Amino acid sequence: MRVHASIKTLDWENAFFQRNSAQLTWDASATLDLAQLDVFDVVQAKVDSQQTTQLDTLQQLGFRLVEGEADLLLAVTVGERQSGIRIARPEHIPALRTAAGAAFAYSRFRAPWYQPHDSARFYAQWIENAVRGTFDNQCLIAHDEQGKLQGFVSLRELGVDEARIGLLATLPTAQGQGVGTRLMLAALDWCRARRRNKLRVATQLSNLAAMRLYLRCGATLESTAYWLYR
Numbered sequence: 001m002r003v004h005a006s007i008k009t010l011d012w013e014n015a016f017f018q019r020n021s022a023q024l025t026w027d028a029s030a031t032l033d034l035a036q037l038d039v040f041d042v043v044q045a046k047v048d049s050q051q052t053t054q055l056d057t058l059q060q061l062g063f064r065l066v067e068g069e070a071d072l073l074l075a076v077t078v079g080e081r082q083s084g085i086r087i088a089r090p091e092h093i094p095a096l097r098t099a100a101g102a103a104f105a106y107s108r109f110r111a112p113w114y115q116p117h118d119s120a121r122f123y124a125q126w127i128e129n130a131v132r133g134t135f136d137n138q139c140l141i142a143h144d145e146q147g148k149l150q151g152f153v154s155l156r157e158l159g160v161d162e163a164r165i166g167l168l169a170t171l172p173t174a175q176g177q178g179v180g181t182r183l184m185l186a187a188l189d190w191c192r193a194r195r196r197n198k199l200r201v202a203t204q205l206s207n208l209a210a211m212r213l214y215l216r217c218g219a220t221l222e223s224t225a226y227w228l229y230r
């Protein structure tokens, strides 16, 4: 079987998860040496859900479905300062790590490919990095009138006029009260202040609560994809 793809080692993930992993990317000018697939503990591939031939090829090579992903886009037309929102500071990191470690039940960093606690550790590190301005540029927190943490959103600038939401979550005790909506409006305001006219966000296809939130805030569904691992 001839497969036009190449493999790239995932250095950040390998250091963090202590796994030897790589990602397969489609490349018409390359021919994959199939023996290379066996060099790694995990080989990941993200395939647009319309690319059925690629999906069939991966399954023939022994790849298994891990999760579906939806990529959404919001136009930054409005944005006004939200009350009860502030920029997260290093002193917020312990509470944010605990919240992020518990929030993301749907994750592609899951067993049997990853250790049971890896996904919690991963999202805790992601939000800490956002507070420190590495990977994501900033983390905003939502708090109540007493200053108690209600939720968080991390944001990253992309190219010249776009931004991406990294992580967004409301603490379980504050859900269903509009905190998620407030965080989205704050994210749009963050974009407006930085002259970013497009805001991207991705979530798992199984995450109906997140999908409803983004669509309600004006997002359009741009594409869907599957993650497969071998």
Ligand SMILES: CC(=O)SCCNC(=O)CCNC(=O)[C@H](O)C(C)(C)COP(=O)(O)OP(=O)(O)OC[C@H]1O[C@@H](n2cnc3c(N)ncnc32)[C@H](O)[C@@H]1OP(=O)(O)O
Residues within 6 Å of the ligand: 103, 104, 105, 165, 166, 167, 168, 169, 170, 171, 174, 175, 176, 177, 178, 179, 180, 181, 182, 201, 202, 203, 204, 207, 209, 210, 212, 213
């Ligand atoms: C980029 C990513 O990180 S994707 C992953 C997203 N995050 C997660 O999955 C983490 C776990 N989940 C969560 O944190 C939350 O469920 C979120 C972020 C998805 C939603 O946060 P919430 O604060 O509950 O959102 P919000 O309160 O604005 O809306 C939730 C529901 O409450 C309703 N609601 C909002 N305000 C009120 C109110 N005052 N009274 C009654 N209902 C209300 C909304 O209409 C909505 O209903 P629906 O989803 O059934 O249509």
Ligand SMILES: Cc1cn([C@H]2C[C@H](O)[C@@H](COP(=O)(O)OP(=O)(O)O[C@H]3O[C@H](C)[C@H](N)[C@H](O)[C@H]3O)O2)c(=O)[nH]c1=O
Residues within 6 Å of the ligand: 010, 012, 013, 104, 107, 108, 109, 125, 126, 129, 134, 135, 165, 166, 167, 168, 201, 202, 203, 204
């Ligand atoms: C913290 C951090 C991460 N990275 C690397 C590690 C990974 O290779 C990527 C992140 O991959 P991504 O596909 O974005 O990961 P997820 O599937 O977990 O994310 C999706 O679901 C989340 C819940 C959330 N909605 C997110 O927006 C989605 O994309 O980055 C790195 O290099 N450096 C870091 O500091």
